[in-house]
Amino acid sequence: MSAAPAVVAEGLSKVFRPPSGFGEMLRGRFHGRPIPALTQVSFSVGPGEIVCVMGPNGAGKSTLVRILGGLLLPSSGIARVCGVDAQTGGSAFRRRVAFVVGDERSFHYRVSGRANLHYFAALHGLSAGEARRRAAALLDRVGLTAAADRRYQEYSRGMRQRLALARGLLAEPEVLLLDEPTLGLDPRGARDLRAFLRDDVIRKPGRTAIVCSNDPSEARALADRVLFLEAGKLHADAPPDRIEAELGL
Amino acid sequence: MTWFVRVMLAFIRRELSALGGYRAAFIIRMLGLVMAVASLVFLSRFVGAAANPHLASYGSNYLGFMVLGVLGAEFQQVGVSGLAQRIRTSQMMGTLEAEIATPAPPWMVLGAPPMYEFGAAALRSAAYLIAATLLLGLDLTLANWLTVALAIPLVVAAFSGLGLLAAGTTMLVRRLNPVAMVIGSLSFFLSGVLYPVTVLPDWLRAVGRLLPLTHTLAVLRGALLVGASPAALADSFVALMIFAGVLAPLGAAVFAFALRRARTDGSLSHY
Numbered sequence: 001m002s003a004a005p006a007v008v009a010e011g012l013s014k015v016f017r018p019p020s021g022f023g024e025m026l027r028g029r030f031h032g033r034p035i036p037a038l039t040q041v042s043f044s045v046g047p048g049e050i051v052c053v054m055g056p057n058g059a060g061k062s063t064l065v066r067i068l069g070g071l072l073l074p075s076s077g078i079a080r081v082c083g084v085d086a087q088t089g090g091s092a093f094r095r096r097v098a099f100v101v102g103d104e105r106s107f108h109y110r111v112s113g114r115a116n117l118h119y120f121a122a123l124h125g126l127s128a129g130e131a132r133r134r135a136a137a138l139l140d141r142v143g144l145t146a147a148a149d150r151r152y153q154e155y156s157r158g159m160r161q162r163l164a165l166a167r168g169l170l171a172e173p174e175v176l177l178l179d180e181p182t183l184g185l186d187p188r189g190a191r192d193l194r195a196f197l198r199d200d201v202i203r204k205p206g207r208t209a210i211v212c213s214n215d216p217s218e219a220r221a222l223a224d225r226v227l228f229l230e231a232g233k234l235h236a237d238a239p240p241d242r243i244e245a246e247l248g249l
Numbered sequence: 250m251t252w253f254v255r256v257m258l259a260f261i262r263r264e265l266s267a268l269g270g271y272r273a274a275f276i277i278r279m280l281g282l283v284m285a286v287a288s289l290v291f292l293s294r295f296v297g298a299a300a301n302p303h304l305a306s307y308g309s310n311y312l313g314f315m316v317l318g319v320l321g322a323e324f325q326q327v328g329v330s331g332l333a334q335r336i337r338t339s340q341m342m343g344t345l346e347a348e349i350a351t352p353a354p355p356w357m358v359l360g361a362p363p364m365y366e367f368g369a370a371a372l373r374s375a376a377y378l379i380a381a382t383l384l385l386g387l388d389l390t391l392a393n394w395l396t397v398a399l400a401i402p403l404v405v406a407a408f409s410g411l412g413l414l415a416a417g418t419t420m421l422v423r424r425l426n427p428v429a430m431v432i433g434s435l436s437f438f439l440s441g442v443l444y445p446v447t448v449l450p451d452w453l454r455a456v457g458r459l460l461p462l463t464h465t466l467a468v469l470r471g472a473l474l475v476g477a478s479p480a481a482l483a484d485s486f487v488a489l490m491i492f493a494g495v496l497a498p499l500g501a502a503v504f505a506f507a508l509r510r511a512r513t514d515g516s517l518s519h520y
Contacts, residue, residue, distance in 0.1 A: 016514060066515070071350055073513045091352040099350045105343030110267040122259030123351035123358065125252050131259070171352065 004083065005044035006175055006208035007051075007068060012077035014038040014063050014232075037063040038232045040077070045225075050202055050209045052219040052240070054247065055229035061212040064229070065177045068210065069099035081175050095124075100168035100178045107152045113163050114139065114148040117170070124171045138166035141200070158189040165193075169201065176202065176209040182218060194221045216243045253357050260361040286377065289315045290385050303445040306475070310388060313474045316381050318442040320374045321466045324367075325436060328408025329429045331366040332359060332416040340420075346517040355508055356501075363412055367405055389473055396472035396479050400465070403489040407461040410496025417503035420511050436462040461496070464488040 017031040024032065038060045045051045053061045066072035068079050070086040070093055079086040084093045107116045114135055121131030139148045142162040147155065155163065161181060168176060181197065182190035198221065202209045211222055219226050220240045228236040228246045236246045268275060293312035307314045336359065339345035348358045381387035415428035436442070439449065439457035446454050446463065457463045464485040471477035471485075479486055511517045 018514075063515070069350060071346055071512065071517055072515050073509070091354060094350060094352040099347075101347065106347035108263065108267065108344060109342070111263050112266070115263055115266050119259045119263045120347070120351060122255045123348060123353040125255070125352060127255060128258065167347070 003047050006047045006049070006082060007045035007210060008078070008080045009044070009064075009068070010042050010078045010080075012038055012041040012064070012067060012079060013075050014060070014067065014072070015075045036232050038067075038074070038229075041229070041232075041234045042077075043227055043234060043237060045208055045210060047208055048206045050198070050211065050222050050224050052223035052226045053210060053212045053229060054214065054216075054219055054226055054243070057214070058231075059229040060232040061229055062179055063232075065099070065179050065210060065212050069097060069177045070094065071099065095171050096173055097175045097177065098168035098171065098173035100164050100176060100181060107160070107163065107167075109153040110151060112149045112151055113144055113155065113159070116152055116163065117166060120167050121170050126170070134170060135166075138169055141169075142166045142196075157184045158186070158193070161185060161193060165197070165201065172205075174207060176207055178209060178211045180212055180214070182213075182215070190215075190218070191221075194218060198222050216247065219243055252353070253360070256353060256357050257361050257364060260365055264365060282373075282377070285319070286316075286381060286385065289319070303447045307445070307470050308388075308391070308474045310474050312381070312385065312387055313389070314445070314470060315443070316377065316387060317469045317473060318466060320377060321462060321469055322437065322440075322442045324370055324374070324404065325408055325411075325462045325465070326429075326433065327366045327370040328363065328405070328412045329415050329432055330412070331363040332409075332412040333419040333429055335359070335362040336416050336419055340516070349517055359416070359504075363409065367409075391476035392473045393476040393478060394472075396468065396477060396482065399479055400468045400472070400486070400489065403486070403493050404461070404465050404468075406493035406497050407465075407489055410493065410498075410500040411461065413500025413504040414496065417500065417505075417507035420504075420507035420516070432460070436460050439463065441466055458488070461489065461492045464492070 014037045016035040016037055018033075018035065020029050020032045024030075041060075041064065043051075053064060055061055063072065067074050068081060068086055070089060073087055081089075081093065082096045084096065086093060086097075107113075108119070111119075117135035117138065118128075118131045121134055122128075126134060136145075136148075139145050142165055144159060144162055144166070147159060152160070152163070161183070165181065168178075178197075182193050185193060197209075201207070202222075209222075211218070213219055213222075220243065223240050226236075226238055226240055226243060226246070227234060228238070236242070238246055289312060293315060296311050301309075301311070304311055304314060336345065339348065349355060351358070378387070378389065382389055411428070411432060415432075418428045435456075439453060440446070440460050440462035441457070442462070446457050449457065467485040468482050468489070471482045
């Protein structure tokens, strides 16, 4: 008997309704034109599997991982991670799933990388002592020990990405959701981070991972499978050697 | 509860660590406070000399009247604007989504900053009162500290309720805090921050009674300037209880709705 899937998406759709302009409001219309971001997306991911989500800008990749991470509510459909509904799972859900965002704005600029990790460790419920130990171990693991006490604003792009990864591992999650983890890194930095991600962070502890990326080399380096999104629709679920064909490269 | 204390302590450590980067701003703020106190002293000399009958119920202590008015208004400002300002900044900086993605419940993520701000405001107020007493001759010998201690939780609950309401509105309209602007302006005008409410026409005094700051100032001034007991200030205590009982759950409901809206329209990560 095969193990239960770690991630299940069933008929996920998302339509954004931006607020209308002032003139529209005067005419009684409070929302602008609906923008469909995802349409009936269904798939599942097995435990320990690494799945890459690819597609052009605006295809719905970030929307999909945000829904799977419980940060965005779908318009319809169900997302389950580790058997827990992402929409209603609350704290128990967020202990098992980590959302690692490539957005470098997600830390406090004026304090050190270490202090940032201590604060997020407290939000994970760790005591001050545990937070110190865990932060030190993770900083070492992502190669930031020497820079741990420098302010975040002094970090390079690659250091910021690695700190985001360390934050994602604070709670030892079962599932990692990574949104463009090597965005903006130089080729060598991106290659090293991918190797670290694949071998140390995902494969070794047997984690499940969903990685959003626009980069075929990233998908080839990391993924067991690739989901291709196009205008919010899942148009292919294929092995990495089909990337060029599916993307029309 | 232990979890919240951990978050609170981690937040305080982080804020203190960040303060190191704002030394100049900190010094300028302290200088501003010193000048504000000094101007109150000269104003009180000027106004106090007139032996104004409106100040009789405050022991004719205009310096005390003014200092407590300013402190009460600052407390309200912290409560009403603190959380909303924090949410706006977090959305703009992009930290809100990362914090909400942790296992900590949203109330814990967003509760620590205003608690810190209330604590800091209380310390500032204490320093202000001690400095005004020792250096400027503020007379607090009649103060009834029991009355103050009983009032503080009600004041914090009422202002926190307003704060949640303001924060929820900020998230919904994605602009800085219309509730805080309206409450702040009305309170400054009608709650007796700079002048006793007895100088207002009756109908404006009636409107002023609908504001928590009016009752907060009545309790603080009554307790600290003339030593009034809780029984003597019963009307204001009852009003503060009603404000706390209504505004805290109402604010929590509006905020929960706004958070759900942010998760629906994807605005946790942008502003």
